[in-house]
Amino acid sequence: MIRKERKKGPVWEHYITKSRCNDSHPPVQCKYCLKDFKRAVPERMQSHLDKKCSEAPDHAKSQSKQQLKINNFSDRVSENEQNSFEILPLAEAPDIRYLGNCCQHEIIEIKAFEFYKKEAEKGHIDSIYNFGECYYNGIGTEKNETKAFELYKEAADKGHISSLYDLGYCYQHGIGTEKSEIKAFESYYKSVVKKSDNIDSMYNLGECYYYGIGTEKNEIKAFELYEVAAKKGHIISLYDLGYCYQYGIGTEINEIKAFESYKKAAEKGYIKSIHYFGCCYNYGIGTEINEVKAFKLYKKSAEKGYIKSINSLGYCHQHGIGTKINEFEAFKLYKEAAEKGQIHSIHNLGYCFQHGIGTAKNEIKAFELYKEAAEKGHIISIQNLGYCYQQGIGTAKNEIITFELYKEAAEKGYIEPTYNLGYCYQHGIGTEKNETKAFEFYKEVAGKGHIDSINYLGYCYQHGIGTEKNEVKAVELYKEAAEKGYFRSVHNLGYCYQNGIGIEKNEVKAFELYKEASEKGYIEPTYNLGYCYQHGIGTEKNEIKAFKLYKTAAEKGHIISKYDLGCCYNYGIGTEINETKAFELYKEAAEKGHIISKYDLGKCYQHGIGTEINENKAFKLYKEAAEKGYIEPTYNLGYCYQHGIGTEKSEINAFELYNEAAEKGHIISKYDLGYCYQYGIGTEKNETKAFELYKEAAEKGYIIAVYDLGHCYQYGLGTEINTVKANELYKKYAELESYTLI
Structure with a gap:
């Protein structure tokens, strides 16, 4: 009897046929979750899409029962076979084995089961195998995997090659028997040896070698088997062959061949390959980068329900790869894939919530999503979760957990953690x-x-x-x-040139490097470029440009720039004097922990610069800055104690603070310390020490110390009287004083 080609129902659109054989029930694979079915049974295929496949799109879900019956009938019985059942009298029925086969292809499968049973009991090998298939798939009887296994084994022991494949599959997955990867490997191996065109066994044997299932891992043998199976039309092997070429598994890396293999499998409808074919265009693997093609391929496989592609499509929308940037669409796609359990999308959705991409910023949700992905082993999420704990994003700060998470991710060999x-x-x-x-x-x-x-x-x-x-x-x-292109290093290199660190000093080169990094929007070199313009380092002095650059960096949150911008307003550098703005900027930087700003803010409160005088606040700010070891506020704190500014007068405290600052080289403190020794302020009177300190401060150019040193020589305070030196110093003081008044 000549059969017409079967007309396949809609359910077949959602599956990949893994074999070229003319079997009406070939091995298939779900396009969405990649679950394998040894034998295509439309009811089971549809049931899988309806109930078990979490990745199946809505259009793959069940139709009406009546339509399903029609689809199933047309899937299984050719027109001639249907006619045969209608016109053949029982007496003229063909051989019982053929009749069993016909019954199996009818809706009523009980008869098929009975026919296969009878023939199997007579020792017919094909029927023993088909009898096992009935038990495995629940055709005409209740599903019984143990009996199915026993029948596959019986048929295999009698030399039935297809049974060897099924027997291996049962051993591999523990179906109807204890799991035994060694026996699975042996069965696949025998199947390939006995029938070289059994491409399913070939593929599975390759998988055994690739993953070390029941045998030692051997990537070369795995590659060879994938290659043979691929040449014989096995679609998944085509994909695996591409993967081997891409990463050099069992063969040398050959991205062009990888591209070609992915392309062939994609053209045969294998969704996973459509996705990776898109990856080739996206990253230039074996072909030129073509983001538009990448986007189209991701879109194609995403529309077929492949979750990885839904994520990749979201990434394209987020970053404008092959399409216009659309953060709302990106967020929507990440959400869709995340709800189906796609781990990268769970992470990406968290990132969107953290940074407000395509949705309102929600750090608690970001934290929860990173946690969910991290618990599933997503390394970048483990790292990001650590960062959340470090910075207190969506959760309380916990640096111990931060460290543990970075350590966990680092131990997996990832660079960033x-x-x-x-x-x-x-x-x-x-x-x-x-x-x-x-x-x-x-x-x-x-x-x-x-x-x-x-x-x-x-x-x-x-x-x-x-x-x-x-x-x-x-x-x-x-x-x-x-x-x-790392602009922090461009800046650091500029700093080395500016200060002659590890290389010959070159202020022009420093200026150029700061400029290069600044033009890329990096804040630190923008500040340093402003500093160069203010002080004429590597370029002509230009206070207006300095002011503008400080302002740019300050607006981006750079604390030191806020301070220097405050100084510009305070002293009229590159702009008009504006003490109120100066005060506000010092205050802002001080609140961010900038110590020098605390000192200058203290001066504003002490002298009423841009604000009302508040000596208590001035004293408090000097104290805070002095406790951090800064010299200038240490001196000012001493001055407050000496004169009772914002605190009770304490000449002893004043003396100690002047002494502390003087030891660190603070010139005015040296002078004031000398003054304390001369008049016995907070210490015993000691004119010799007073003379020495005045002399030291005068030699450093402190004008008042020049005058007081002359006074010491004139009256013999801590030294012998020397009117000549006294007159010289008075003259020098007068010249310096008149110079400062110009």
Whole structure:
């Protein structure tokens, strides 16, 4: 009997046929979750889409029962077979084996089961196998995987090759028997040896070699089997072959061949390959980058329900890859894929909530999503979760958990968290400070090309952090990172040129590097460029440009720029004097912890600059800044104690603070300390020490000290009388005083 080609129902659109054989029930694979079915049974295929496949799109879901019956009938019975059942009398029925086959293709499958049973009992090998299929798929009987396994084994032992494949599958997955990967491997191996065109067994044997299932891992053999199966038309093997070529698994890396293999499998409708075919165009793997084609391929596989592509499509919309930027669409796609459990999308959705991309900013949701993805093993999410704990994003700050999460991610070999772990050791975040370990981690990932680490490794060499100081190496590393476009290193290299660190001083080069980094929007060099213009470093002095650059950096939150901008307003540098703005900027920077700003803010309160006089606030700010070891506020604090400004008068405290600042080289403190010794303020009178301190301060150019030193020589205070020297000093004082008045 000649059969017409079967007319397949809609359910088949959602499955990939894995074999070229003419079997009416070939092995298939779900396009969405990639679940394998050894034998295509439309009811089971539709049931899988309806109830089990979480990734199946809505259009793949069940139609009406009546329509399903029609689809199933047309799937299984050719027109001639249907006619045969209508016209053949029982006496003229064909061989019972054929009749069993016909019954199986009818809706009533019980008869098929009975026919296969009878024939199997007579020892017919094909029927033993088909009898096993009935038990495996629940055709005409209740599903019984144990009986199915026994029948596959019986048929396989009698040399039935298809049964060898099914037997291997049962052993591999523990279906109807105990799981035994060794026996699974042996069955697949026998199937391939006995029938070289059994491409399903070939593919599965390749999988065994690839993953080390029941045998030693052997990527070369895996590749060879994928290659043979692919040439014989096995679609998944075509995809795996592409993967092997892309990453050099069992063969040399060959991105062109990878591209070709992905293309062939994609053209045959394999969704996973459509996605990776898009990746090739996106990243230029084996072909020129073509973001438009990449976008179209992602869209095609996304529309077929492939979740990875839904995520990739979202990424394209977020970053404008092959399409216009559309953050709302990106967010929507990430959400869709995340709800289906796609781990990268869960992370990306968290990122959207963290930064307000396509949705309102919600750090609590961001934290929860990072946590969800991290618990599923997503490394970047583990790192981002650590960052949330470090910065208190969507949760309470916890540096110990931060450190543990960075460590967990770093142990999996990922570069970014390894760098972050080094940062924790450098700054003592969630662990004891250990600069040696920090240096080692930076060195490890710098060797892998991590630009941040190359920069920080240079910083370690520059400042001797965890290693011996080596400014030459520091410059080399800054140069390496700068050449790769890392603008923090461009800035650091500029700083080295400005100050002659590890390289010959070159202020022009420093200025150029600051300018280059500043033009890319990096804040630190914008500030330094302003500093160069203010002081004429590597360029002509230009206070107006300095003011503008400080303003630009300050508006981006750069604290030191806020302070210097305040100074510009206070002293009229590049702009008109505006003491109110100066006060506001000092206050803003001081509240961010900038110590010098606290000192200048204190002066504003002491002298009523841009605000009302408030000596108590002035004293408090001087004290805060002095406690951080800064010289200038230490002197001012002493002055407050001496004169009772914002605090009770205490000449002893004043003397001690002048002494502390003087020892650190503060010239005015040297003079005031001399004054204390001369008049016995907070200490015993000691004119010799007073003379020495006046002399030291005068030699450093402090004008009042020049006059008081002359006074000491005139009256023999702490030294012998010397009117000549006294007159010389008075004359010098007069000249300096008149100069300062011009």
